Amino acid sequence: MRKIIVVICMMISLTSCGANTSEDSGKTVLSGHSATGTSLRSVPSGTGEDAVKKEEITYKFNDYEPIRYEDVAWTAMSEKMSKGEFEEFCEYLPALTGESVVHWQGDEDGDAYTEEGFQGSDKTIRQIFHMLQGKIMSVSFCDMTRDGVKELIIAGSGVSYPYMIIHKKESEFYGDTYVRRQFQSPQKSGYFWWGKESGHWYRLTFQDERFEMTAIAGITEETKENGKDREKTYYIHNKKADAKSYKRWEEENLTGGIKEYELASLS
Numbered sequence: 001m002r003k004i005i006v007v008i009c010m011m012i013s014l015t016s017c018g019a020n021t022s023e024d025s026g027k028t029v030l031s032g033h034s035a036t037g038t039s040l041r042s043v044p045s046g047t048g049e050d051a052v053k054k055e056e057i058t059y060k061f062n063d064y065e066p067i068r069y070e071d072v073a074w075t076a077m078s079e080k081m082s083k084g085e086f087e088e089f090c091e092y093l094p095a096l097t098g099e100s101v102v103h104w105q106g107d108e109d110g111d112a113y114t115e116e117g118f119q120g121s122d123k124t125i126r127q128i129f130h131m132l133q134g135k136i137m138s139v140s141f142c143d144m145t146r147d148g149v150k151e152l153i154i155a156g157s158g159v160s161y162p163y164m165i166i167h168k169k170e171s172e173f174y175g176d177t178y179v180r181r182q183f184q185s186p187q188k189s190g191y192f193w194w195g196k197e198s199g200h201w202y203r204l205t206f207q208d209e210r211f212e213m214t215a216i217a218g219i220t221e222e223t224k225e226n227g228k229d230r231e232k233t234y235y236i237h238n239k240k241a242d243a244k245s246y247k248r249w250e251e252e253n254l255t256g257g258i259k260e261y262e263l264a265s266l267s
Helices: 074-079 083-090 093-097 125-132 243-253
Strands: 002-009 019-021 027-030 039-041 052-061 102-104 135-142 151-157 163-169 172-178 192-195 199-207 210-223 230-236 239-241 260-262 264-266
Touching: 074 083, 074 093, 074 264, 083 135, 102 125, 125 151, 125 163, 163 199, 172 210, 192 210, 210 243, 230 243, 239 243
Parallel strands: 102 172
Antiparallel strands: 002 052, 019 027, 027 039, 052 264, 135 151, 135 260, 151 163, 163 172, 192 199, 199 210, 210 230, 230 239
């Protein structure tokens, strides 16, 4: 458990990220390094330029256990990230705090998941967690689309779609959701596995404000005619490959799992 005393000024100057007001809470999240690891209440208006307010904030890191979305102390991430990583993280703070909505991807043929009520809509991440009645576990960064822009990856618990990928384009945020089986073992190289014994390594692209998935390499496993033995068929770029070529592809392209960051919970 950590405690800090925060001094809030009406005309405070913050480094790196500035201040963002979170949705529905009357709180201000100070996202500069000078206010590391705290979520703060806003100062009442009319108090004057020199007025200050002190408030004790306590928080603890969750050890990757699920916590309520509204309890996350987002700026505590500066304790877990390098300065450069935290600056990249700050780019997504408006979406995380609810200052900005996310444009959630819908199905091109007419929202396949309309029962969930958010695909194809503009809603905050917090609203989605409330709708799905889930909790958040960790966040990650990776250039999944290989376009030079790192996406924010959110891992949740107790929700239909435990993985969210958020892409920032200029000042807008675009998101898509994935079930657990769809988004396994995400790699630093941008690949992720969809399947069980049979499945494929996929890559994402982001074009025309949409994510697209493409299968790059994979395995199909079927039972032989004797009903006992299993037979594997390997594919690379939709062409059959032998086991040795497939193994070489994995060694060259699967560069290790992405780094997950545990979150801090206000208490």
